[in-house]
Amino acid sequence: MTLQMPHPEAAILTHRGEIVARLEQIVPGGVIHTEREMRVYECDALTLYRQLPLVVVLPETVEQVSQILRLAQDMNIKVVPRGSGTSLSGGSLPLADAILLGMSKFNRILETDFENRCARVQPGVTNSAISRAVEDHGFYYAPDPSSQIACSIGGNVAENSGGVHCLKYGLTTNNILGLEVVLMGGEVLRLGGKHLDSDLYDLIGVLTGSEGLLGVITEVTVRILQKPETARGVLLGFPTVQAGGDCVAEIIARGIIPGGLEMMDKASIDAAEAFQPCGYPRDAGSLVIVELDGTQAEVDVLIERVAAIALEQGATSIKVSQNEAERLRFWSGRKNAFPAVGAIGPDYLCMDGTIPRFQLSNVLARMDQLAAQYGLRVANVFHAGDGNLHPLILYDSSKPGDSEKAEAFGADILCLCVEVGGVLTGEHGVGVEKRDLMDRMFNEIDLQQQERLKCAFDPAHRLNPGKVFPTLHRCAELSRMHVHNGQLPFPDLPRF
Amino acid sequence: MTLQMPHPEAAILTHRGEIVARLEQIVPGGVIHTEREMRVYECDALTLYRQLPLVVVLPETVEQVSQILRLAQDMNIKVVPRGSGTSLSGGSLPLADAILLGMSKFNRILETDFENRCARVQPGVTNSAISRAVEDHGFYYAPDPSSQIACSIGGNVAENSGGVHCLKYGLTTNNILGLEVVLMGGEVLRLGGKHLDSDLYDLIGVLTGSEGLLGVITEVTVRILQKPETARGVLLGFPTVQAGGDCVAEIIARGIIPGGLEMMDKASIDAAEAFQPCGYPRDAGSLVIVELDGTQAEVDVLIERVAAIALEQGATSIKVSQNEAERLRFWSGRKNAFPAVGAIGPDYLCMDGTIPRFQLSNVLARMDQLAAQYGLRVANVFHAGDGNLHPLILYDSSKPGDSEKAEAFGADILCLCVEVGGVLTGEHGVGVEKRDLMDRMFNEIDLQQQERLKCAFDPAHRLNPGKVFPTLHRCAELSRMHVHNGQLPFPDLPRF
Incomplete structure (x- = not known):
């Protein structure tokens, strides 16, 4: 695939040896510069595009990050920050003339504070490691992207990551209390903390979702929540995607905000069950997964109400989890949907767009037309409660022209989202993938x-250039x- | 009281007649320029400081706002935007050489959309008018500052206002989906909308709490919530403020997040009951007001748990509201605490600082010492669940030196908040009141x-200069x- 990126600066390339030496002075033993070793950094989870970086540096202290950024400033070199590289929009795609600043060695949990319901962690800590660190005390960190065992909290902040529980508990931006960030001039800013903070402009909000273009995050204070007394999953099978979508809209319209409210179409259900059986209704045209959490008494009432709504809306099957293992099994199919779809076709492209909830049926019907037009298959999983779609376009990169077709189909889907009043992304960011579509959305x-x-x-536009802005x-x-x-x-x- | 403000520009003052004429061309009949008529705009609810504006203009359309800002830019005149003028930190205090841009005529509710759970309103609409406009459908707007019948939603956005329900439902920033804002160059930006929006930098977050220094808000899309099935109030009396504070900490530590969790000390309880009896325990050293909302089943369980915690913590009285009228009466004392305290002394100064919850007893004890030292009385009401304090310092402006003493006492309280790990403000903003303390908090x-x-x-620093930044x-x-x-x-x- 070709992607228009800023032309590499020849002057930088010729000074590569000097730059490597300088970085070695700052982070002894923490510089990677052979092609073979740099190969693992050549892409993120949007594998469409690949590019070797100029050099990789893996600092371990804030002071080193600060010195690296000052060096970059003094020598006029670009910098691409990187967490675990699980981004789905090419946000951490390297540049040929940029230092790749890997934060993987910032992997310590610095403090857990249950009285103030927060944890202070380094940015390279994985999302699920935070929940593991506090689970003994009955707490957890709410946002849960499907990549949570691998993705880092620093990357979550950069991309404002979501997950299946964001309908009730918010995106990353709603769960961050404090940040430490190093600016391009090497200055270290500490923002927020454990307290409710409303002084001055909301820089935490600005940095959350900034896709590595504003500063390098070196510490994150997250809000942790007490685990609800109980949580139960409900699987609702429907004959059509439309009926499932109507049920989702009705649940929300009746004022119920479930812990999770997801939807999968027939193609995704089949892929998930083939990958690992998890009790999904094989005969259904769509599946709605509802999680209800809270006190036992509340959950019992809500399950009854949701079941009643589902029956009104024509559900053909209703299954309630009877224990924690079954609840987790219900989720496993949804959480593994991407690899499951990956297993049925040679390649897939995962899109991410958001639409007003009531446009769900319309957009799905038009997506089917587009699929027929492009001659490609598409499987759909949704954060239905949020109106956030994840169409997975199946293609075969070994077939000439298939990748380009998939990319064009993906762009058409995103334009469709904007056309019906939605936005280009829900939680995967703009990166390089949606960069050139930004003018469809913004004037x-x-x-x-x-x-x-x-x-x-x-x-000077040194941080992560070529991303986000056309x-x-x-x-x-x-x-x-x-x-x-x-x-x-x-x-x-x-x-x- | 004296307050250091930017020196008025003589050139602007001499051109006043021309400026009035120009504004009249833009907003025929909407310009106020006589001293008598401008007098009502001379202060906000922080009545310590008063200043007549250069001129007041009351536009009715976005186009007029845009033209006024362009005129200000072309003639190099400062602009102070103003909502209802209920700000407590001097954020909308006029300047002698600045146009006061009053948004009171932007008072229409443009759209209610129950399917997408939002309302689109003009900035001059009062906070409680939004809830009134959607209550027939069972919805409400959650943030509820005590001034809600008067304060405007535009002002709420500018100050990131809170209220007694913000512990559970968030501050204004957590309840805004979209904004229309006119920039100083006259450009109109539309940000966000009805959908989940995570594209690009979070300008809505930046503008929320920006205290009128970044742009003029001309439209707000707020999230509305379905009213909980039921809500009940619980009054808990404790012998001391310390015991009440410990109970608050324990409720939160057990993972209960009530709809409201407020505290009042003896001075505030006495003042509230003298103002209007609302069933508060007159013999208590502190009162904790808890509101529990949700399904009937959930609320029943939570009331039992809260009562059990309160008894463990030494509560001397527990009273649960038996109907909606009683619940509202429980809140009336808290909501009227400021005027109630105003009624017992000639003047009071309301402070607003935030501390980590576990510092509550310590800070209150030190505040008592300070009160003795200054020879002034202080009454305390808190958004206890958030750690947000509102000490009301009683003084007599007719006594020479008393105002200055109150001001110095207030500054000491805020510095104490910062010293124990808190921040200068919770929800009232920085304005002019805390401007000169900012360097205690920020480097x-x-x-x-x-x-x-x-x-x-x-x-060019034309918007609301002299506020926020030292x-x-x-x-x-x-x-x-x-x-x-x-x-x-x-x-x-x-x-x-």
Whole structure:
């Protein structure tokens, strides 16, 4: 696949030896520069695009991160930060002329504080390691991307990751209390902490979801939650995707916010059951997975209500988990849906778009038409409660033209999401994958204000360039546009 | 009281007549410029400071707002945006050389959308008008500052307002889905909407709590919630403030997150009961008000648990509301605590600081010492679950030196909050009140990064100057500091 990226700077490439030596001075033994060893860093989980970095450095201290960024500034080198490399939109894709700054050695849990319901961790700690570290006290960390055993919390912050429990418990941004971040000039900022913090501008919010373009995260304070007294899963089978979608809308409309509310179409159900049987109704046209959590009394009431709604909406099967093992089995099919779909076709491309809930049936019908038009199959899993779709486009990269077709189909799906009032991404970020579609969603004024914010952090555009923004203006140019706004038409306004 | 504010620009004052005429051209009949009529705008609810504006303009359309900001830019005039003027930190305090941009005529509810659980409203709509507009369908808007019948949603966004239900349902920032905002150059940005939105930098988060320094909000899309099936209030009386504080900590530590969890000390209880009897235990040293909401079954279980915890912690009285009227009466004392305290002394100063919950007893004991030292009385109401304190300092502005003493006492309380690991504000904002304390909380690097963000929106510092930041650097200077970072000491780093 070809991808338009900023042209590598020849001057940087010729100075590679010097740069490696300088980095070795800062992080002795922590620099990777042979092609063979760098190969593992050549892509993230969006495997469509591959690129070797200039050099990989794996710092262990904040001081080293700060020195690396200062070196990059002094030598005018680009930097791509990287967590576990599980991003699905190419956010941590290396650049040929950029240092790849790997945060994998920042892997310690620094503090657990149950009184203040938080944990202070380094960014390389995996998502599930946080929950494991606090589970003895009955706590957990709520956002749970499917890659949670591998993905790092730093990467979760950079991408504002979601998961099946985000409908009730929020995205990453709703679960972060504090950050330590190193700016491109080497300055270290500590933001927020254990307290409720509403002073000054919400920099934590800005950094969460910033896809590595604003700063390098070196510490994260997350909110942890007490595990609900009980949680039970309910599998609802429906004859069609439409009926399942209507049931989801009705559950929400009746004011029930389940811990999880997911949906899978027939193709995904079949793939999941073939991969590992988990009790899904094989004859159903769609499956709705509902998790209800809270006190025993509350969950009993909610299960009854959800079952009643499902029957009204034409459910053909209802199965309630009878114990924790069964609840986890219900989830296993959904959580393994991507590898399961991977197992039925040579390749798949996982998309991520969000739509207003009531557009679900319409979008699915149009997606079917597109699939027929492109001659490709698509399997669908959704965070249905959030309106967040994950169509998995099946293709065969060994067939000439198939990858390009898959990519074009994916872009059409995202444009469809925007057309019906949705957005280009739910939780996977923009990265390189959706970069060139940004102008479908945002106009020039929107993008310029976003760029001004980028300039407030990284005026020389050294951090993760080529990602997110279709084009980046020079910062000085943007501020000129802002101050002298002559281009806006206000003909009636008299001038001095 | 004296307050250091930017010196009024003589050039602007001499052009006042021209400015009024220009504004009249943009908003015919919507300009207020006589001293008598402008007097109502001279302060906000922090009545310590008063200042007449240059002129008041009350636009009715987004186009007019845009034209006013362009005029301000072209003529280099400052602008202070204002909602209902109920801010408690002087955020909407006028300036002698600034246009006061009043948004009170933006008072329409534009759309209610129950399927997507949101409402689209103009910024001048009051907080409680939103709940009223959706209550027939069983919905409400969760954040509920005590001033909710008067304060506007635009002001709530500007100050990131809280309220007694924010422990469970979040501050304003957690309940905003979309904004329309006019930038200082007159550009109109539409941010977010009805969908889950995680594209690009979180500008909605940045604008929420920005205290009118970044842009003028012209439309707000809020999340509305279905009213819980039931809600019941519980009054818990304790012999001491310490015992009440311990009970609050224990409720949270057991994983219960009530809809509301408030605390009042003896002085506040007495004031509230004298103002309007609402069933508070007159003999208690502290009162904890708990609201439990959810399904009937859940609430029944939670009331039992809370009562059991309260008894363990030495509660001397427990009273559970038996009907909706009684629940509202339980809240009325808390919601009227400020006017109630106002009724027992000639003047009071309401402070707003946040501390880690476990510091509650310590901070209260030290506050008592400070009160003795200053010879002033203090009454305390808390959003206890959040660790957000509202000490009300009683003083007599007719006594020479009393106002200054109250102000100094207030500053000492806020510094104490920071000293124990808390922050300067919970929900009232920084405004002018806490501006000069910001360096107790933030270092130069922190403040400079915040200023760079301000520059990304308003590089000429025309919007609400003199608020929030103790000093504002020129934007060009900040970006120089950022790009050439020579001042940071990294002596080991070899140079090219």
